[in-house]
Amino acid sequence: MTAQRNRFMTDILSTLFDRSDRLRGKSDGRDIRALCDALLSTEGVISGQALAAAIFDRYRAMSDEEKREFFKYINDDLDIDAQALAKLATAYASDHTPDAFVALSKAAEPERQELLRRLNQPVGATSEIVAMRVDLLRILKSNPELARTDQDFVHLLRSWFNRGFLVLKAINWDTPARILDKIVAYEAVHQIDDLDDLRRRLYPPDRRCFAFFHPAMPDEPLIFVEVALTQEIPGSVTQLLSEGRTPLEAEDAKVAVFYSISNCQKGLSGISFGNQLIKQVVAELSLAFPQLQDFVTLSPIPGLNRWLATQTDDAEHGHVARAILDHRASPQDVHAMAARYLLLAKRDDGMPLDPVARFHLGNGAQIYDIHADADTSANGLKQSSGAMVNYLYDLSQTQRRHEDFALKSVVSAAKPARALSTAKFKETPS
Known part of the structure; x- marks a missing residue:
């Protein structure tokens, strides 16, 4: 009973503090830039939760254009001072004292990272920051210069969401x-x-x-x-x-x-x-x-049909690619082309074209077998004409295969899959 009462009181106090912060936030009349500047100042050390709550309140009420301007502000105004950093780096090259290291480290970190850390104080703040990044990713498509800010979001979120x-x-x-x-x-x-x-x-x-x-x-x-x-x-x-x-x-x-x-x-x-x-x-x-x-x-092959669409004029297998896209190919030919795609189709950096293949192979799995007519849903037919693949996780081999893939782009495949990648086609050129 005592434990239950303690939990109950904790919940009550947490709710009261959260409401208090939000009420103070809504009553603060400063605009969002002034609030951010305050949060980064000594005021932020004293009243950080209230200021962060006020910033979230302002942000939620913004239009997309206003959010774009907000991200531009933290992207440009809260960026690294490159000239100051260069001077400190030069000084540190000849003076490896702790004070010089601290000064260099502080200058090397954009001020927006500290802003995000201080924002992450009220109850629910982490969810708010994750939601902010959804907006940022959408706005980033037409404002690529904001990628600097996105890198700071990723840097902090990776540390907050580590294993x-x-x-x-x-x-x-x-x-x-x-x-x-x-x-x-x-x-x-x-x-x-x-x-x-x-x-x-x-x-x-x-x-x-x-x-x-x-x-x-x-x-x-x-x-x-x-x-x-x-x-x-x-x-x-x-x-x-x-x-x-x-x-x-x-x-x-x-x-x-x-x-x-x-x-x-x-x-x-x-x-x-x-x-x-x-x-x-x-x-x-x-x-x-x-x-x-x-x-x-039992995985999808989401890039298969996109790749097949680029292969229709190929002298060796273009006729098979066309047959698969027209949904008139035999299972034998679907197997063979899917295996060629997974084992042989590569990006410029040598990695497989297929994103799901990169994920599982990067985890140390092995391409085991390929199946036709495995996913007859509308989405399965659209992305891979129904083909699917098994990736095998052999725990005694995953570390070695992960290293081979990461360092040498080695695509590990079992005998059934390798055999399919060189199998003859049933479809003949017309």
């Missing part, structure tokens, strides 16, 4: 509805149609879902992964999500299949959680079900 602060939670049918609603809304790979569809993904004994949360955003999943426990490595998400399938007892499963990974927060774009999430979920499942033998994905 030490993330909390892994299992999502199931008993999870609060406010979070389940967000799982439905944020699902980015295989749309959840209704509550029955959600139940099929969370309730049966052979289904699992895990998400990362941050203590500052307890009701907002950052990223989540949906897992199917199966007896064999699957080749069709259509069958995996079938309404009429017979659930498997989890203790009888031999394979854990990661069939959907969804990032939830646009404001955290470029801050990767997927690698950490997969590795921790593998560890959790291994402890819970030691009989599991394989950990694989």
